[in-house]
Amino acid sequence: ALPKQVKIVEVGPRDGLQNELAVPVEAKIALVNALGHAGLTYIETGAFVSPKWVPQMADSSDVFAGIERLAGRTYAALTPNLKGFEAAVAAGADEVAIFGAASEAFSQKNINCSIAESLERFAPVIAAAQARNMRVRGYVSCVLGCPYQGEVALDDVAWVAEKLWQMGCYEVSLGDTIGVGTPLHAQRMLSAVAAKVPMEHLALHFHNTYGQALANIASCLPMGVATIDSAVAGLGGCPYAKGASGNVATEDVVFMLHGMGIDTGINLNQLVQAGADVCQHLNHGPRSNVAIAELAK
Numbered sequence: 001a002l003p004k005q006v007k008i009v010e011v012g013p014r015d016g017l018q019n020e021l022a023v024p025v026e027a028k029i030a031l032v033n034a035l036g037h038a039g040l041t042y043i044e045t046g047a048f049v050s051p052k053w054v055p056q057m058a059d060s061s062d063v064f065a066g067i068e069r070l071a072g073r074t075y076a077a078l079t080p081n082l083k084g085f086e087a088a089v090a091a092g093a094d095e096v097a098i099f100g101a102a103s104e105a106f107s108q109k110n111i112n113c114s115i116a117e118s119l120e121r122f123a124p125v126i127a128a129a130q131a132r133n134m135r136v137r138g139y140v141s142c143v144l145g146c147p148y149q150g151e152v153a154l155d156d157v158a159w160v161a162e163k164l165w166q167m168g169c170y171e172v173s174l175g176d177t178i179g180v181g182t183p184l185h186a187q188r189m190l191s192a193v194a195a196k197v198p199m200e201h202l203a204l205h206f207h208n209t210y211g212q213a214l215a216n217i218a219s220c221l222p223m224g225v226a227t228i229d230s231a232v233a234g235l236g237g238c239p240y241a242k243g244a245s246g247n248v249a250t251e252d253v254v255f256m257l258h259g260m261g262i263d264t265g266i267n268l269n270q271l272v273q274a275g276a277d278v279c280q281h282l283n284h285g286p287r288s289n290v291a292i293a294e295l296a297k
């Protein structure tokens with residue numbers, strides 16, 4: 001049955017802006033604040049990763065220091081290892097996320113280690129977080145395909161998701177990193193993972209590269225999944241490829257959910273404005289059909 005309510009995990013300030021031209025820290029702070037005011041309760045605010053790998057996230061401490069902390073909001077950060085975790089704690093992150101992959105090749109390229117090694121590095125992060133009563137979210141990348149290896153076995157996806165869950169992640173977010181999934185594949189993948197991790201602890205994290213993300217989400221909602229990751233204005237993609245798309249746009253997800261009678265607690269007008277404002281600092285406008293339509297009114 002369809003969920004009555006869906007939690008949106010807003011990843012625009014992190015997943016989006018990590019793949020855009022550099023944005024001034026003031027604009028990042030304004031974006032996070034605007035998203036909070038629009039009703040987003042979970043905002044992935046930055047990443048404590050190597051600045052050599054992802055220079056766009058190097059100012060994450062300044063972003064955390066500058067934002068308004070609205071009540072009932074979670075301001076989260078990506079942390080690949082203990083060094084990142086300690087920086088996230090110092091910056092005042094409420095929650096952290098570790099990120100693994102279902103593809104060996106992607107794990108090597110993204111975090112410079114094998115899947116097995118990545119799990120070894122995550123264990124002390126989870127322990128340190130638990131010692132502080134901080135929750136840890138887990139990502140699995142390449143759940144519907146890998147840019148290096150191509151097809152990814154559903155068993156591999158389910159195996160890594162189950163590991164992260166068993167290690168103590170309260171939620172496992174399933175990433176279609178390159179947006180190649182299609183609806184029936186997405187359903188089969190979710191069903192394989194849900195056999196290992198309870199559905200209420202799963203989230204969908206679909207990129208819209210091939211325009212399939214909303215269709216994939218719609219096909220999975222009747223299976224009971226109730227947490228969706230998305231980025232305002234469809235932020236992300238690639239700073240050097242003008243047409244490249246990022247995460248599914250939050251505006252599009254919210255419009256669809258509200259149309260289906262599913263509550264999100266988000267004010268669509270304020271959300272659209274938040275996306276339009278941050279795009280002033282980018283080389284493109286919002287990559288959300290809903291935002292484009294609303295802004296043209």
Ligand code: HMG
Pocket residue numbers: 015018047048049050051053054078080081083084085099110111112139140141142175176177205207
């Ligand atoms: P490494 O080079 O193997 O690490 O990188 P290392 O431990 O050998 O350290 C190398 C250097 O990095 C050292 O500095 C460390 O101090 C530094 P140096 O001595 O050379 O000056 N370092 C750090 N600096 C800042 N913060 C840290 C940190 N750790 C080490 N936390 C590492 C390993 C994981 C650090 C690196 O590969 C990395 O930062 N990778 C991050 C890549 C990334 O951020 N990717 C994007 C996010 S994942 C994603 O977008 C997918 C997702 O959205 C889901 C989906 O869509 O599928 C989540």
Ligand code: MG
Pocket residue numbers: 015175177205207247
């Ligand atoms: Mg992503």
